[in-house]
Amino acid sequence: MTDTTSNGGLAFDGKIADDIFGTFIALIYLTPFLGGFIADRLLGYVKSIYLGGILMGAGYLMLGIFQSPMFFYLSMALVIIGNGFFKPSISTLLGNLYSEEPYKKNKDSGYNIFYMGINIGAFTCNIIAAYMRNTYGWGPAFMSAGVGMLLGLVIFSIGLKHIKHANVIKPALPGDTSIASIMAKVFLPAVIAGIIGWFIPSIIFGSKSTDAFIFACIPVLIFYFMLYKNTSTNEKRPIGALLSIFVVSMMFWAVFKQNGTALTKWAKFYTDREVAAPLQNTMKSLSLSEKVDINIKDRPLYDEKFQVIKKNKKEVIQPSEDVYLRNLPPEKRSEITSTGKNELILTNTELFQSINPFWVIALTPVVVGAFGYLRKKGKEPSTPTKIVIGLFISALSCLVMVLAVHAGNNGAVKVSPWWLVGTYGVITIGELCLSPMGLSLVSKLSPPRLTALMMGGFFLSTSIGNKLSGVLASLWDGYAD
Numbered sequence: 515m516t517d518t519t520s521n522g523g524l525a526f527d528g529k530i531a532d533d534i535f536g537t538f539i540a541l542i543y544l545t546p547f548l549g550g551f552i553a554d555r556l557l558g559y560v561k562s563i564y565l566g567g568i569l570m571g572a573g574y575l576m577l578g579i580f581q582s583p584m585f586f587y588l589s590m591a592l593v594i595i596g597n598g599f600f601k602p603s604i605s606t607l608l609g610n611l612y613s614e615e616p617y618k619k620n621k622d623s624g625y626n627i628f629y630m631g632i633n634i635g636a637f638t639c640n641i642i643a644a645y646m647r648n649t650y651g652w653g654p655a656f657m658s659a660g661v662g663m664l665l666g667l668v669i670f671s672i673g674l675k676h677i678k679h680a681n682v683i684k685p686a687l688p689g690d691t692s693i694a695s696i697m698a699k700v701f702l703p704a705v706i707a708g709i710i711g712w713f714i715p716s717i718i719f720g721s722k723s724t725d726a727f728i729f730a731c732i733p734v735l736i737f738y739f740m741l742y743k744n745t746s747t748n749e750k751r752p753i754g755a756l757l758s759i760f761v762v763s764m765m766f767w768a769v770f771k772q773n774g775t776a777l778t779k780w781a782k783f784y785t786d787r788e789v790a791a792p793l794q795n796t797m798k799s800l801s802l803s804e805k806v807d808i809n810i811k812d813r814p815l816y817d818e819k820f821q822v823i824k825k826n827k828k829e830v831i832q833p834s835e836d837v838y839l840r841n842l843p844p845e846k847r848s849e850i851t852s853t854g855k856n857e858l859i860l861t862n863t864e865l866f867q868s869i870n871p872f873w874v875i876a877l878t879p880v881v882v883g884a885f886g887y888l889r890k891k892g893k894e895p896s897t898p899t900k901i902v903i904g905l906f907i908s909a910l911s912c913l914v915m916v917l918a919v920h921a922g923n924n925g926a927v928k929v930s931p932w933w934l935v936g937t938y939g940v941i942t943i944g945e946l947c948l949s950p951m952g953l954s955l956v957s958k959l960s961p962p963r964l965t966a967l968m969m970g971g972f973f974l975s976t977s978i979g980n981k982l983s984g985v986l987a988s989l990w991d992g993y994a995d
Contacts, residue, residue: 522581522652528821529988532775536984537723538590539771543977545598547734547970550606551696552599554965559603559610560674560681564667566600569593571663578657602969609957609965610680621957622897623882625950630878633871635662641802644862648801703733720985727981731974738971741964752959755898756968760975762901763952766908767979768986770941773870775987777934778863780915783820784841786928787860794859802865806836806858808850816840819990843927861931869935873942881946897955904947911941 515531517523526534553562573592576585608628612621639662646655711729712722719725742753781787787804789797797803816837817823838860839847849855888894895903918933919925952972960968 517652524583524586528779528819528990532984532988532990533721533723534984535775536771536981536987537727538594539774539984540727540977540981541594542597543601543973543980545594546602546973547598548696548701549595549598549600550602550970550973551693551967553603553606554967555683555693557599558681558683559607560678562599562603563607563670566596566598566603567663567667567670569596570600571660571667572596574656574660574663576660578653578655578660581653602973606957606965606969607677607680609954610682611677612957613680622885622900622951622954625954625957626878626882626946629946629950630875633874633878635666636871637868637875640864640868644864645801647864648804648862700734700737704730707732720988724981724985731978734974738974741967745961749961749964752961753964753968756956756959756971759898759901759952759955760971762905763948763972764975764979764982766905766944766948767976768982769908769912770945771980771983772987773867773938775984776990777915777937778866779820779987779990780918781866781931781934782863783837784922784925784928785866785931785934786843786846787838787863787931788846789859789861797861798859802862804860804862806838806860808836808839808856808858841922841926841928846928866931866934869938870942870945873939874946877939877942877946881943897951897958900947900951901955904944904949904951906944907947908941908944911937911944914940 515524515526515534516528518525549562549566553559557565570593573589573596576592577589580589605628608624609621612618612624617624639659642658642662643655646658708726708730712726714725717725719728738757742750742757745753789803794803820837838858839850842850850858885894885900914933914937918929918937921933922929956969956972957965
C-alpha cells in the first residue's frame with residue numbers, strides 16, 4: 515500500500531494505509547464469528563476448511579493479477595470471507611482431536627505444536643515474498659501466496675484420513691441459537707450500526723472506517739453479554755471466564771499487531787538494514803535484498819515523518835538523496851564518503867516479519883518442555899495463569915522498543931536491527947503463553963453446544979484488538995516529536 519518505487523506499489527498515504535491494515539486484520543478475525551457458527555451447525559469443519567481455503571487462494575491470486583484499487587479491495591474481501599470459514603474450523607477440528615482420553619491431557623501441547631506449524635509457514639512466506647517482489651514485482655508475490663494456500667489444501671487432503679473422525683457436526687439441541695437467529699440478532703444489527711457509524715457527521719474514533727467498525731461491534735458485544743446473562747447456572751461460570759479472557763486477548767493483539775504497521779515502519783526507516791559485506795553476494799543472488807543507488811538523485815520526496823509528499827494526489831519528484839540515507843549514523847556516512855560507495859545492499863523489510871515466526875519455532879519446544887516439566891512436578895500453571903503471564907511478558911516488549919527509540923534519539927539516527935530481534939523475541943514468549951492457550955481454553959471450557967460460537971467470540975476479541983492496533987499505528991503521523 516505504501517510502496518512508491520516497486521512494480522505494483524499503490525503509494526497510499528501512511529495514515530490511510532495503517533487504517534486499512536487495521537480494518538483488514540480486524541475483519542479477518544471478525545468473520546470467523548459467523549463462519550464458525552455455520553461450520554458448527556451446517557457445513558461441518560472439513561467442508562468449511564476447503565471453502566475458506568479456496569476463497570483465500572482466489573483472493574490472493576486476484577490481488578496479484580489485477581493491480582488496481584478496486585480489485586485490491588475486492589481481493590481483500592475474498593480473503594476476509596474465506597478466512598471466516600477456515601480459521602475457526604481448523605482450530606475447532608484440532609480441539610476435537612484432543613477431546614477424549616488419553617489425548618485430552620495434552621490439549622495445551624497440541625495447540626502449541628499447531629501454533630508452531632502455522633509459524634513455519636509464516637517464517638517461510640516472507641522469504642518467498644521478498645524474492646518474488648524483488649525479482650518480479652508485487653503481483654507475482656501475491657500470486658505465490660494464492661498458490662501456497664491451494665497447496666495447503668492439497669496437503670490437508672493427503673492427511674484427511676487421520677482427522678476425518680473429528681469432523682463432528684453437533685446436533686441442534688432445544689434452546690440452541692439458530693443461524694437465522696444469529697443473523698437477525700447479531701449481524702443485521704451490526705450492519706445497521708456500522709452504516710450509522712460510517713455516516714455520522716463527525717469522526718469519533720479517528721476515521722470513518724474505525725467509527726463504522728466500533729459501532730458494528732456494539733450489537734455483537736451485547737449478544738455475548740445476553741448469552742452470559744441468560745444461560746444456565748452450570749454454563750454461566752465457564753462462559754464468564756471465557757469472556758474475561760477475551761478482554762485480555764484484545765489488549766494483547768492491540769500490541770502484537772503493530773508488527774505489520776509501526777514495527778514495519780521502524781524497520782524500513784529507522785533500522786540499519788545494510789547487509790554485512792560477507793553476506794551481500796549471497797543475498798543478492800537469492801534476490802532477498804534491496805539496492806540503494808547512492809548517486810541517483812530523482813526520487814520521491816519525503817517529509818520529516820517519512821511520508822511521501824504529494825500535490826493534487828500526485829507524487830512530487832524532486833532532487834533529494836535516497837530517504838534511507840537521511841538518518842544514517844555519522845560513522846556510516848563517513849564510511850560511504852571515504853570508500854566512495856555507489857550502492858548499499860539492504861535487507862528487505864519483509865524479512866523482518868520472519869523474526870517473530872522464527873522465535874515461535876525456536877521457543878515452542880522450550881515453552882512446551884518447560885510446562886511439561888512443571889506438569890510432572892505437579893506445579894504447572896493453570897491455563898488462565900499462563901495467559902496472564904503471557905500478557906505481562908508482552909507488555910515488556912513495548913519497553914524494549916522504548917529503549918530502541920531512546921538509542922536512536924527519537925528516530926534521528928538509525929539503530930541496530932537487534933532491537934527488533936529482541937522485541938520480537940520478548941513478545942513471542944508472551945504470545946506462546948497467551949494465544950495458543952486461549953484457543954485451548956475455549957475448547958476446554960465451552961459448553962459443547964456453544965464451542966464454535968465461543969471460538970468465534972475469541973476471534974472477535976482478536977478482531978477488536980487488531981483494529982485498535984491500526985488505530986494506534988495511525989497516531990504515528992500525528993505526533994509532534
